[in-house]
Amino acid sequence: MNTAGHGAAVRIEACGKTFADGTRALDPATLDIARGETLVLLGPSGCGKTTMLRIIAGLELPDAGGKVLFDGKDMTSVPIERRNVGMVFQSYALFPNMTVADNIAYGLKVRGVARSERTARVAELVTLTNITGLENRRIDQLSGGQRQRVALARAVAIRPGILLLDEPLTALDAALRDRLRSELNRLLRALGITTIYVTHDQAEAMELGDRIVVMRKGAIAQIGTPREVYFAPKDRFVAEFIGAANIVEAPIQNGVLLLPGGRLPIDGGATIANATVMIRPETIRVTETGAGAGVLSGIVDSVSFIGDRQRIVVSGASGKPLNVDAPNTIQAKAGDRIGLSIAPDALRVLPSEP
Numbered sequence: 001m002n003t004a005g006h007g008a009a010v011r012i013e014a015c016g017k018t019f020a021d022g023t024r025a026l027d028p029a030t031l032d033i034a035r036g037e038t039l040v041l042l043g044p045s046g047c048g049k050t051t052m053l054r055i056i057a058g059l060e061l062p063d064a065g066g067k068v069l070f071d072g073k074d075m076t077s078v079p080i081e082r083r084n085v086g087m088v089f090q091s092y093a094l095f096p097n098m099t100v101a102d103n104i105a106y107g108l109k110v111r112g113v114a115r116s117e118r119t120a121r122v123a124e125l126v127t128l129t130n131i132t133g134l135e136n137r138r139i140d141q142l143s144g145g146q147r148q149r150v151a152l153a154r155a156v157a158i159r160p161g162i163l164l165l166d167e168p169l170t171a172l173d174a175a176l177r178d179r180l181r182s183e184l185n186r187l188l189r190a191l192g193i194t195t196i197y198v199t200h201d202q203a204e205a206m207e208l209g210d211r212i213v214v215m216r217k218g219a220i221a222q223i224g225t226p227r228e229v230y231f232a233p234k235d236r237f238v239a240e241f242i243g244a245a246n247i248v249e250a251p252i253q254n255g256v257l258l259l260p261g262g263r264l265p266i267d268g269g270a271t272i273a274n275a276t277v278m279i280r281p282e283t284i285r286v287t288e289t290g291a292g293a294g295v296l297s298g299i300v301d302s303v304s305f306i307g308d309r310q311r312i313v314v315s316g317a318s319g320k321p322l323n324v325d326a327p328n329t330i331q332a333k334a335g336d337r338i339g340l341s342i343a344p345d346a347l348r349v350l351p352s353e354p
């Protein structure tokens with residue numbers, strides 16, 4: 001089966017959603033998703049991710065004025081069964097009494113695909129999703145991870161132009177979730193289907209997304225590659241939602257950030273009376289104290305060993321405790337005075353918020 005690169009391009013145009021009870025789930029949003037791209041909708045519970053996905057699927061109509069286009073064609077009032085989309089939800093929605101093979105082949109059978117081709121496609125998908133040997137088991141004889149693999153195989157069996165995934169890994173335990181996440185990544189790349197993936201888990205979003213749409217309260221807060229939203233968040237909400245962030249407030253004078261523990265050169269020569277600056281914990285380096293300009297001095301509050309690194313909390317450096325992720329080889333203990341250096345481009349000025 002030629003599975004490579006047959007996705008559709010998706011455009012949602014001014015799609016908002018107000019439910020019958022008056023709940024505004026989504027502000028009008030416009031978004032383009034390229035053919036073959038994996039776009040992740042990321043945000044806290046209730047921010048409108050699922051609503052956006054359901055509008056793309058055809059399970060929900062956008063408010064008047066909104067449009068959904070697949071490859072330029074207006075699909076807004078086309079029902080889900082004629083949109084050629086594959087869907088996988090958090091709960092599996094498989095047929096519990098049918099075998100794995102019959103579940104995977106279900107959509108093909110409904111579409112009248114001949115038995116020999118069904119068998120061939122099931123065989124291929126079973127290999128691709130790592131469930132070889134389970135073909136004749138019933139769904140209720142499978143583990144959660146195996147069920148989710150079957151759900152994926154079933155969703156892509158019909159060769160959809162668009163794959164819609166709503167928190168497909170959330171119900172699984174942490175170790176399995178990590179493993180399936182990498183498998184899913186490989187599978188999505190191999191299939192080349194346009195994929196829209198809903199999650200509230202930033203690690204999942206980072207690993208799987210070509211681009212991430214960060215959502216907040218029914219609105220798009222930022223769209224960008226994982227690197228862009230991580231290193232150049234548009235505002236404090238995005239900075240804190242994507243990974244750990246130190247947010248410090250301090251004046252910048254002629255391109256130097258003035259902190260209680262020292263002065264740090266910062267990219268851009270601006271002067272800002274009260275700047276909000278983001279610093280990722282892993283961009284802070286522990287150095288000798290008093291090593292000169294560009295070094296902050298502080299006192300170690302606590303050290304937590306995390307295995308591959310350690311989290312050192314330092315007070316006195318920035319006006320509030322600073323989280324530092326340091327290599328696990330560095331010796332530091334509570335009460336020690338330490339120096340911290342931060343590269344100018346690791347200090348990120350965020351817009352001030354009221």
Ligand SMILES: Nc1ncnc2c1ncn2[C@@H]1O[C@H](COP(=O)(O)OP(=O)(O)OP(=O)(O)O)[C@@H](O)[C@H]1O
Pocket residue numbers: 019020021023024025043044045046047048049050051052200
């Ligand atoms: N049928 C409905 N009627 C009224 N309000 C709804 C309906 N469906 C969703 N909502 C509300 O719309 C908002 C957005 O819901 P949505 O399910 O899109 O959020 P989400 O980001 O997917 O959240 P979660 O991660 O919790 O699933 C929420 O406030 C929700 O309560």
